[in-house]
Amino acid sequence: MRYVSVSALSHPGLLRERNEDSLVVGPWTLCATVTANPQTLVFPIGTPLVVAVADGLGGHPGGDVASALVVRRIASVGPALNSEDALRDALDACNRAVHEAAGVDAGAGFAAMGTTVAGTVVKPGSLLVFNVGDSRVLKACDDGLRQVSVDDSPPLAPGQRTTSIVTQCLGGTRVYRAVRAHVTAEPLSPGARYLICTDGLTDPVPPEALEEIMREPNDGRAAFLLWKAAIEAGGPDNITLAVVRIADE
Template sequence: MGVDSGTVTVTALTHRGAVRQVNEDALVMGALTVAGGSMNAPARCLLPVQEPLVLAVADGLGGHAAGEIASEHAVHRMAESGPQLIGPDAMTTLLTHIDDEIREHSVQNEEFSGMGTTVAGLLLTEEGIYWFNVGDSRTYRIRDLRLEQLSEDDSPPTVPGEDGRPTSTNFITQSLGGSSSTPMQPHVGQDREATAEGWLMCSDGLSDLVSNEEMEQILAAAVSDEAAVRELWQAAMKVSGRDNISILLARPY
């Protein structure tokens, strides 16, 4: 089952956070991309799903050379290829090509050795809704005001800290590009839930700092999607904002 309405609203924000000097995150919303800067406020757009549409966040690998170049390349490739992606196999093929391209670029340019990016998002079509990810950025389904994680974390499991907040690790087991010699295997699946109220995609600058329960409370209390995205960002900033923060909130229109 695809997007019955044929249209989605997307509310987006990407920000460098409170500590990092550079924003290595990037966003793609259909033909639109945002990379290489910070947004002062959430932006909202209405997108038709008359042809396949990709929504995703990409998180350049922090501490690696040119992570912002890797994430920007990933979102640009998804934007230009989106209309031709007819299903999950095509999405898998595209992610594999992006992985090869980033690796080839780092081989040809020594200063970019090891650069890579995570990615998490949705492929929306009239026939089906497909989620995908590589790394630890996340995609959630929103149903009954609860968050249900669709993406599969490519990172070791963690337990909450003494204060109940999420704990994080800087280690991920795979990415697009990066230094690992193990072949990349993207996670791709179909969201068959007909009662989804929307989807939330984010980099770990949000999910490592704000618990699912707190995110659910923010989504439930917010008076608008713009307010929800702003308050999610503020929640991460209040508990250090130590990483880049990117958020996409999408809903059937």
């Protein structure tokens, strides 16, 4: 029997007052909280299983509200995400839900709250990769770590490695704006390993360091070492990540 192992954590980092990231693994969610150690969950492959992170838009009040709303909604519809179209429809619905919630809560200053989202849906025989914004999905390959999500960011200047600007997200504007989610499918292969994370990991930690850490065979330890690398780099932002492995029993 094939199964999915997920080792995940979420932490505010060293400089932010609160954690505006959220995480979903199947029916399980972590919203605006702190995990002291990686949590590992194991699921048999069968019903579609979604693993995703959401990063509340920095500089906008209500980022934690937006990210929590999205992961909870994804958790509720996760078992029905059996196609690319179903996944796109779900992300469109999340975008509308964030805009609607911002309208209701505009008096609390949440009128432009928004969030990124990135993750995978594991199904028998295939895996869907999706994102809106600059949270990432990376795949561990024989030649290193390859990004399989698509950043919604403006082109980088020569020598520039990161940017805090996103060109689309869920919510984030005072007037409703549709999104074009990035969704791709790839074959499900035993031994495949993915890193799903917010930019609190990828901004401070260079790609070569991420590659080296992902060579650690123990998923829980890899998750811990990734978090530690972000903290040692100053922990400038919230850090949420999940190491996902496809394995045979």
